[in-house]
Amino acid sequence: MFDVAIIGSGPAGSSCAAFCANAGLRTLLLEREKFPREKVCGDCLNPACWPILRRLQLIERVRMLPHGVLDRVEFIGIGGRTLAVNLPVGDEAEIAVKRSLFDQLLMRRARELGASISEGRTVTALAAPDAGRENWTITASEETFESRVLIAADGRNSTVARLCNLIPRGTKERVALQTHLPLPHDFGNRVVLQFLPEGYSGQAPVGNGELNLCLVSVPRKIAALRNWAETRFGISAEHSWRTITPLTRAPIAPARRALFLVGDAARVVEPFTGEGIYYAMASGELAAGAIVRNVMGGVKAK
């Protein structure tokens, strides 16, 4: 029996779990994968993440992870015209860090602060509180758990939203491919957003001599975009890419009775770049604050 059960241990779920556990709530975090796991992402951390990481006492540990420090963003137009914008420097700098490392760090912090975490557990069924039942019953990998509040932090194709009949119909209007490559020697400390006739590409150095490469296009042009990337970065045709679709969904109201949606499950991403780690962490922290204040009536903080 838990006060709060959080489904999904990405930046939204782990941040939410860390803040809930730190406030003294009996916190459960259920994650489908076994960490560390990669995620289709450009790996860039908006500097707005630093204050949240400070509140989680994680700044030093994040800085110790292999990472790239990004000093400018370059937008490259279809015709090759380039617009460069400087990024903040020093302690407020934007960095790029592999999601396998960053997400594992956040999950470990939630565990240190007292959250019960179970990996390799896929949530497949839910029973909502009703007149005869006070709590949520959550079924994950053939075990059941009870919780007063449920948090959907399970990403863009949220199982919780689907099981609660909240998920809007998706259209496979765009596809993303992502991989890590050896960093080209002259790449520099930039993050690149490059627009092409077939779609667009994001590129950022993530430390340890690696480059994050993302490609986004409509399904009928994704093979052509991949051919462009293979030529541009000398990638073999056998190279394996991570992939996800769809990229866009209609928004869902993030707060319902004893249910919150956070991060990609709530569609809180920046609309121009699709960047979402900061919004995932911020919405996780906001949901934790709302649960402590309103739903639990202010459980005594540790």
Ligand SMILES: Cc1cc2nc3c(=O)[nH]c(=O)nc-3n(C[C@H](O)[C@H](O)[C@H](O)COP(=O)(O)OP(=O)(O)OC[C@H]3O[C@@H](n4cnc5c(N)ncnc54)[C@H](O)[C@@H]3O)c2cc1C
């Ligand atoms: C191509 C691309 C590039 C991007 N680049 C950037 C970038 O550079 N910077 C940035 O800030 N954002 C970027 N984003 C967005 C960013 O990846 C997301 O916004 C962010 O991962 C959202 O975090 P989250 O915790 O909400 O979800 P996720 O990170 O998706 O985590 C959800 C977790 O839930 C788990 N889960 C799912 N279903 C279940 C289930 N049934 N039971 C248990 N667990 C489950 C999953 O295994 C996963 O670990 C990019 C996105 C794309 C598509």
